[in-house]
Amino acid sequence: GENVEQHPSTLSVQEGDSAVIKCTYSDSASNYFPWYKQELGKGPQLIIDIRSNVGEKKDQRIAVTLNKTAKHFSLHITETQPEDSAVYFCAASQWGGGGADGLTFGKGTHLIIQP
Amino acid sequence: DSGVTQTPKHLITATGQRVTLRCSPRSGDLSVYWYQQSLDQGLQFLIQYYNGEERAKGNILERFSAQQFPDLHSELNLSSLELGDSALYFCASSVKGEMGTPLHFGNGTRLTVT
Numbered sequence: 702g703e704n705v706e707q708h709p710s711t712l713s714v715q716e717g718d719s720a721v722i723k724c725t726y727s728d729s730a731s732n733y734f735p736w737y738k739q740e741l742g743k744g745p746q747l748i749i750d751i752r753s754n755v756g757e758k759k760d761q762r763i764a765v766t767l768n769k770t771a772k773h774f775s776l777h778i779t780e781t782q783p784e785d786s787a788v789y790f791c792a793a794s795q796w797g798g799g800g801a802d803g804l805t806f807g808k809g810t811h812l813i814i815q816p
Numbered sequence: 817d818s819g820v821t822q823t824p825k826h827l828i829t830a831t832g833q834r835v836t837l838r839c840s841p842r843s844g845d846l847s848v849y850w851y852q853q854s855l856d857q858g859l860q861f862l863i864q865y866y867n868g869e870e871r872a873k874g875n876i877l878e879r880f881s882a883q884q885f886p887d888l889h890s891e892l893n894l895s896s897l898e899l900g901d902s903a904l905y906f907c908a909s910s911v912k913g914e915m916g917t918p919l920h921f922g923n924g925t926r927l928t929v930t
Contacts, residue, residue, distance in 0.1 A: 735918065735919075737921075742923070743924075744818065744820070744906050744908075744921030744923045744924050745859070745906070745921045746921065747918050747919065747920070790858075790859065803849060803851075803861030803864060803872060803874050804849075804859075804861060804919065805861070806858055806859040806860075807858070808858045
């Protein structure tokens, strides 16, 4: 089955700086890569996703890049703000196929924005 | 608010007992997924239902079972509970049944087994 590795486990950045979280996946058949943000006491919330036919996707201060050859993808948050503090999860799955594994999640990155 | 409702929010029970967790998906979503979140294992996929039928199975123990009813709400039944079953259990829903469609998570049920 799919295996997703996520780094770092904790990331502390100054407010206004950029944050980058990296993930690698093992199954070359995976073609859908969402990112989720989880705040304390809440469920994961989808913040951005990318499919393998696209190398980069941007939504305001958030961007995701994908390198299918190297099997890794990254989340970039620019101009970080206090409300960006949360745990971020990457995930991988096969889009539109009969994949029976659901979303495979990384172990999460605790992002801390220092004022 | 994701639109996915999970009840109860907290559940405390003893080893050997049985509990039922309930999930109401977003309006219009036909697919329901169950995930377990623990500190050491992260988010683990348990099972998926689509329009009442089991669609995919992940790391779900034999002591656990689920179903999706005609009104599309779902229940996760956990029996012969062990201390290690203490975790957050999340339900998510999506419009379609294929993997790769965006999932919308509820706020979870925190299960504590004592």
